[in-house]
Amino acid sequence: MRLGEKPGTVVGLAAAALLFVGGSVPGSVSGSSTGTRTVPPPTAAPTPTPTPSAPPLKDFQRPVTDCAKHKCVALTFDDGPGDHTARLLDMLAAADAKVTFFVVGEQAVHYPDLILREVEEGHEVGNHTWHHTQLDRSSIARIHKEIDGTSKAIERILGFKPTLMRPPYGATDARVAKIAKSRGLAEIIWSVDTDDWRDRNSSIVARRAIRGLRPGAIILLHDIHPTTVDAVPAILKAAKKRGLTLATVTDLLGGNPKPGKKYMGE
Template sequence: MHDHVRAARFRRPSRRRAGALAASALAALLFVTGCGVDSVAPSDVRDKAGDDGKGAFGRVDCREAKCIALTFDAGPAEDTPELLDTLKREKVPATFFLLGKNHVKKHPDLVKRMAAEGHEIANHTWTHGILTDLSENEIRTELDRTQQAIKDITGKEPTLMRPPQGRTDENVTKVCQELGLSQIMWSVTAKDYSTNDSALIKKRVLEQSDRDGIILLHDIYKGTVPAVPGIIKELKAKGYTFVTVPQLMAPAVPEPGEVYKP
């Protein structure tokens, strides 16, 4: 039920692999919810921040409005321009958790466009390595290389990261604290790594969406980007306002190392 992107070439899953991916997804969910690393809901820290919080609001105050955050992992990729066109047309800000090696480095123009159009740029590691399987130095390399690549393009280092498959532990948390990165999980997943059916992706998102939720999608799969206009339309009709993850938490400011999960 998590982010199952292959680190090397990001081939779309075949039917033979679907069962294995599903089993791996379940294992990832159990890891996140039962690994002993505490998480906090963005709405809780937001509501406790008080009026003197330093977090920047978007178009609305999510303490009052019905907010939801749309996030995309593992890009940019060939379908990202179409996605950015949709978000611009619909005036929807998103949070992009970017991969470094074969994505940020390959599509610097798209990274620059994301930043210019007001989206939040975040870190999804360099090669999509499973951080809990790595040493502290290897974790640091996975994150820091992507930090620097994004900074070289946008002039700004990310303050958010999403660990591949949502897998985190004390070592990951320690390195994130050092690098100034908060860990962002999610509450909605369309499992778009397992289907190219845009109607199904839309249905899954709408069924799981709730106030203060964080939607996980991937702009690297063929069925995902075509599903986004319908998702936006339906959620707007239900009274939702789309915000970035930091805007969802305002006036609180995400803390480095902290794990945030709706």
């Protein structure tokens, strides 16, 4: 997602204020792989936190795909959850495909049931910062808040913290890597960018993703765009035809991505 493409969500929830350490932060940066925009700090009084309908999944054991035996590809979906995530999950369930969702903290507190469903259905949830902030242009304090707030939000919903983090825009530096390592988070970039934020055409998005389908690939998509979700059936069909297995990033990387290390995919 790029400049101006992220739907406006305002952190007005008590969870947002409490989990985002230090309270609200002025002038957040939002968007996706390139470009920035300034968002004013929230002014509305906090409202009660929505609670998930199911208990946390602290002891949940996600099914594992052995990518040493299968030709695995990782589809990754950023910036959600959103209004189109449930429909995407239906498609993935029908195809028995597993993916990784890199969620934005301010979205996660609005859609806790979708976060739960993602994990219950065998998918993986990673940290994509609170406001989709470009971390390599941020202060140390801001980096801490963006990462920690989202990890705490995920832990509050699921009962455990994420182990993966995708820096917005893929923008990272030594400071971000050090903080990610201290938080037990591997940095996940991508090897295939579908540019689905720019071209809201499902055929174009599907074609770009299918062209990048190869063992070891990490493909960037966004579940906040309906056109991207519309492209998924064609991607799933092509992967199956090529004998590829759609797996989570952690499984693609052999089950043990190292905190602080940056992974690009093949």
